[in-house]
Amino acid sequence: MTEKIMIFDSTLRDGEQTPGARLNRKEKLKIAKQLAKLNVDVIECGFPVSSPGEFKAVQSIAQQVKGPIITALARTIQGDIDAVWEAIKDAERPRIHTFLGSSDIHMKYKLQKDPQTLLEMGVEAVRYAKRYTADVQYSLEDATRSDLDYMCRVIEAVINAGATVINLPDTVGYAVPEEYGAMISNIMNRVPNIDKAIVSVHCHNDLGLAVANSLEAIKYGARQVECNINGIGERAGNAALEEIVTGLVIRKDYFQDYRTDVQLDEIYKTSRLVSNLTGIPIPVNKAVIGINAFAHSSGIHQDGVLKNLSTYEIINAELIGGKAAQMVLTARSGRHAVKNELQEMGFVLEETEFAQFFEAFLELADKKKEVFREDLEALMADRLAYAAPTYSLEYLQTVSGSRSIPAAVVKLKKDDEIFVETDCGAGPIDAAYNAIDKITGIEPRLETYNLRGVTEGRDALGEVSIMIQYQDKNIVGRGTSTDIIEASVRAYLNGVNKLLSICHMNGNGHTNGCGCDVK
Numbered sequence: 001m002t003e004k005i006m007i008f009d010s011t012l013r014d015g016e017q018t019p020g021a022r023l024n025r026k027e028k029l030k031i032a033k034q035l036a037k038l039n040v041d042v043i044e045c046g047f048p049v050s051s052p053g054e055f056k057a058v059q060s061i062a063q064q065v066k067g068p069i070i071t072a073l074a075r076t077i078q079g080d081i082d083a084v085w086e087a088i089k090d091a092e093r094p095r096i097h098t099f100l101g102s103s104d105i106h107m108k109y110k111l112q113k114d115p116q117t118l119l120e121m122g123v124e125a126v127r128y129a130k131r132y133t134a135d136v137q138y139s140l141e142d143a144t145r146s147d148l149d150y151m152c153r154v155i156e157a158v159i160n161a162g163a164t165v166i167n168l169p170d171t172v173g174y175a176v177p178e179e180y181g182a183m184i185s186n187i188m189n190r191v192p193n194i195d196k197a198i199v200s201v202h203c204h205n206d207l208g209l210a211v212a213n214s215l216e217a218i219k220y221g222a223r224q225v226e227c228n229i230n231g232i233g234e235r236a237g238n239a240a241l242e243e244i245v246t247g248l249v250i251r252k253d254y255f256q257d258y259r260t261d262v263q264l265d266e267i268y269k270t271s272r273l274v275s276n277l278t279g280i281p282i283p284v285n286k287a288v289i290g291i292n293a294f295a296h297s298s299g300i301h302q303d304g305v306l307k308n309l310s311t312y313e314i315i316n317a318e319l320i321g322g323k324a325a326q327m328v329l330t331a332r333s334g335r336h337a338v339k340n341e342l343q344e345m346g347f348v349l350e351e352t353e354f355a356q357f358f359e360a361f362l363e364l365a366d367k368k369k370e371v372f373r374e375d376l377e378a379l380m381a382d383r384l385a386y387a388a389p390t391y392s393l394e395y396l397q398t399v400s401g402s403r404s405i406p407a408a409v410v411k412l413k414k415d416d417e418i419f420v421e422t423d424c425g426a427g428p429i430d431a432a433y434n435a436i437d438k439i440t441g442i443e444p445r446l447e448t449y450n451l452r453g454v455t456e457g458r459d460a461l462g463e464v465s466i467m468i469q470y471q472d473k474n475i476v477g478r479g480t481s482t483d484i485i486e487a488s489v490r491a492y493l494n495g496v497n498k499l500l501s502i503c504h505m506n507g508n509g510h511t512n513g514c515g516c517d518v519k
């Protein structure tokens with residue numbers, strides 16, 4: 001039997017304390033809904049007394065987000081606790097969270113009160129919160145720099161007053177794992193009524209130890225872990241939720257007694273949403289969700305991964321809802337990776353041809369940081385025999401608007417022959433692509449679509465780059481025009497023409513082998 005570790009997400013409270021991460025009501029609500037999908041146990045969604053906007057955001061979440069416990073933070077001040085309750089009272093499962101510093105530093109300099117007075121303030125705050133709800137969490141702020149005897153007295157007293165969760169934060173990210181584990185263990189052994197509360201941990205990352213400290217605390221009795229998506233939070237941030245829950249799963253041989261109920265395949269989506277809405281970028285090398293977490297760049301690694309993923313990957317990207325391993329081609333890449341990339345693009349080269357190609361690749365790679373598919377295509381260009389039938393755009397007319405069915409007329413020329421087709425679609429671009437498919441007789445899948453302005457001003461040139469997939473081939477297409485619909489059509493046609501050329505170069509023809517059936 002495994003023991004459940006409750007995941008308390010504080011992205012919308014401590015996470016939002018990240019400088020620059022301010023979220024409005026709608027954004028907070030959107031993230032909270034996604035956190036519910038991620039299936040966290042508790043969502044701490046704000047500090048209601050701090051502003052009317054914050055109050056309303058917490059209230060909207062409490063009213064609309066079902067599933068997790070909804071909580072918000074209050075000082076040990078009645079007005080703060082009233083504000084929390086007013087904001088969360090409509091939640092399915094409301095919890096009031098109140099806190100007070102317990103270290104000498106906080107008591108002396110910040111709160112400027114003696115320890116006994118503060119102990120009584122804590123007890124009074126819990127009693128007051130209990131008038132509203134049964135579920136009350138009490139945090140001993142700066143626990144890791146607090147005197148153990150004093151903490152034991154506070155904890156015993158607030159549990160007697162009704163606290164159901166006791167949180168022992170490493171507020172300033174000062175602890176090291178062994179020491180933090182010992183602190184939890186001492187509290188578990190010395191506080192006589194500790195079994196009446198859930199012990200929680202909340203670790204900051206000032207020394208980069210937040211996740212290690214949180215995992216260590218679990219071993220000594222913590223059954224709630226407070227953490228934030230992407231590890232955002234005050235100063236250097238908090239323990240990263242994705243690292244804790246993925247760590248428990250990937251190292252279940254070590255953490256065999258514990259589990260969480262987090263829906264791991266929602267992690268990637270949640271992480272991107274939080275990054276987009278807070279504007280806090282995800283570092284490329286961020287554990288679990290950085291773009292490099294599943295990218296392989298050096299030849300020996302790429303060769304290993306192509307032979308068997310487990311050689312250099314301990315987490316399958318799909319586990320967290322992410323994209324499978326990516327190969328980043330650089331001057332440190334080897335033949336296996338380059339050949340594999342070419343094959344995925346649909347190019348099959350003889351050994352001698354490939355040897356020449358690889359030399360050209362290395363020459364280019366020495367000049368560039370990263371070699372992209374477009375670069376490989378350019379290197380292939382002079383090797384491509386464009387004997388295949390190539391279509392050029394002769395005429396394009398599209399119809400779109402709020403009350404019309406999007407439609408397109410496309411006229412293409414191949415050699416001296418003219419083809420005209422019409423079709424409709426989800427929009428004018430889709431309609432034009434459908435018409436082109438009718439002419440060429442193949443239906444590639446549009447994998448990616450990107451539009452950017454190449455020049456400035458209202459008459460700017462738009463450049464569209466797309467990736468189309470057809471059978472096992474992934475082809476990049478590009479098109480430019482001052483008309484973005486035309487640029488989109490040119491990009492598609494560019495991709496389709498390349499696809500047809502590759503089929504010919506590989507000797508497949510278009511009526512057999514590759515499966516194309518081109519008119």
Ligand SMILES: CC(=O)SCCNC(=O)CCNC(=O)[C@H](O)C(C)(C)COP(=O)(O)OP(=O)(O)OC[C@H]1O[C@@H](n2cnc3c(N)ncnc32)[C@H](O)[C@@H]1OP(=O)(O)O
Nearest residue numbers: 014047049050051075076077099100101110111141171234
């Ligand atoms: C570790 C953490 O993350 S703690 C949570 C941090 N979050 C926030 O601070 C939320 C955003 N904060 C705010 O909106 C404001 O600071 C407010 C509304 C909370 C308070 O604003 P103000 O009344 O203007 O006070 P200000 O922030 O300047 O000072 C804090 C006061 O609260 C006191 N205080 C701090 N923590 C506590 C506590 N847990 N319980 C009681 N009083 C406390 C301080 O001693 C200080 O009191 P003083 O005015 O008597 O010196």
Ligand SMILES: CC(C)C(=O)C(=O)O
Nearest residue numbers: 099139141142169171
């Ligand atoms: C209020 C508590 C939980 C906190 O955020 C901290 O101590 O870091």
